[in-house]
Each structure stands twice: as structure tokens, then as C-alpha cells.
Amino acid sequence: MNNGVDRKKISHIAETYIKNWSRMAAYDQDDGDITWHVENCMNYIITLSEDNIPTWLAPSSLALVNAAWNEHELVLLYKSLVEAAVALGYTTDTGMMSRVKSVTLQRRRRVPRVSS
Secondary structure, eight states: OOOOOOHHHHHHHHHHHHHHHHHHHHHOOOHHHHHHHHHHHHHHHHHHHTTOOOSSOOOTTTOOOGGGOOHHHHHHHHHHHHHHHHHTTOOOOHHHHHHHHHHHHHHOOOOOOOOO
């Protein structure tokens, strides 16, 4: 998989997911339904990031074309969504959070210290 990251794509899709969740929360007063939907969305992203085919069929507005996304982008999308998802009842996936940390640390650049 290509490890390049398209931050605009991640930001746009994260915004789409969060708007979808907010819209659902506005008309569906059953917290269980909302949490179920958010969990499905987050598990969908996890499954794609593991290069597997999800069993849950995402709504067309939330579907991701797997070939257009690489693992780092999917992990960073998960990271972008996790705070909003937790606010709606989602429990973070420990393994995915480890992957988020790993990808985030890989993307940092070390600046050597200058000795005086």
C-alpha cells in the first residue's frame, strides 16, 4: 500500500461522517440506534484499514472506495473521528489506537539538536 497521505480527503470524509452522525442524532432519540450506527461506521474503517472486505454495507454517502485509501489514511481517518464517536457512545478499539499511535509517530520528523 502507498503510504502517502491526502489530508484534504481525510478532512472532507471525516466532516461527512460527523455531519451524518449529527443529523441522525437530531432525528433519532434512541441513543442505542445512534451508537450502533457509529460503531458500524468505525468498524467499517477498521476493517478496510486491515485490507478486508467489510460485512456491513455503508450508506452510499459514507462508503469508501478501498482502492482510493491506503492504510495510513484510514488510520488517520479513524483518529479524526474517534473524539466525535466517543461522544456518541463509541468505545475505542485498543488495537486501532495502537495503530494510530504508530502511524502518528512515524509521520513525525526528528530534528537533530544543534550542539553549541
